[in-house]
Amino acid sequence: MKITREDVQRVATLAHLDLTSEEQARMEKDLSAILGYIDQLSELDTLNVEPMTRTSEVMQAGDPLRADEPRPCLDRDSALQAAPQAADGFFRVPKVIVR
Numbered sequence: 001m002k003i004t005r006e007d008v009q010r011v012a013t014l015a016h017l018d019l020t021s022e023e024q025a026r027m028e029k030d031l032s033a034i035l036g037y038i039d040q041l042s043e044l045d046t047l048n049v050e051p052m053t054r055t056s057e058v059m060q061a062g063d064p065l066r067a068d069e070p071r072p073c074l075d076r077d078s079a080l081q082a083a084p085q086a087a088d089g090f091f092r093v094p095k096v097i098v099r
Contacts, residue, residue, distance in 0.1 A: 001039065003031040 008027045012019045019027065076089065085092035 001032075001035045003028050003035065007031075 005024060005028055008019070008024050008031065011017075012024070012027075080086040080089070080091070083091050
């Protein structure tokens with residue numbers, strides 16, 4: 001699939017990007033190359049390839065994994081003592097949403 005300059009401009013508009021003409025040309029080339037690679041992958045014969053739903057199915061018995069054992073949690077008072085700011089049993093954080 002070939003990406004056109006109009007495709008790049010449409011995506012840039014949707015993403016609120018202000019691309020220069022040089023950046024648009026580079027994006028057109030790069031996105032066309034990516035889609036070309038995907039087209040190559042779609043030509044592969046995957047008929048007899050089993051789908052892999054979990055990586056744990058592939059892992060061997062000797063693979064190093066941490067044992068999931070219950071451990072005590074950090075108590076609230078200790079956690080709040082390490083906080084830069086705390087009040088009424090909670091962490092205080094800077095306001096990040098402005099209306």
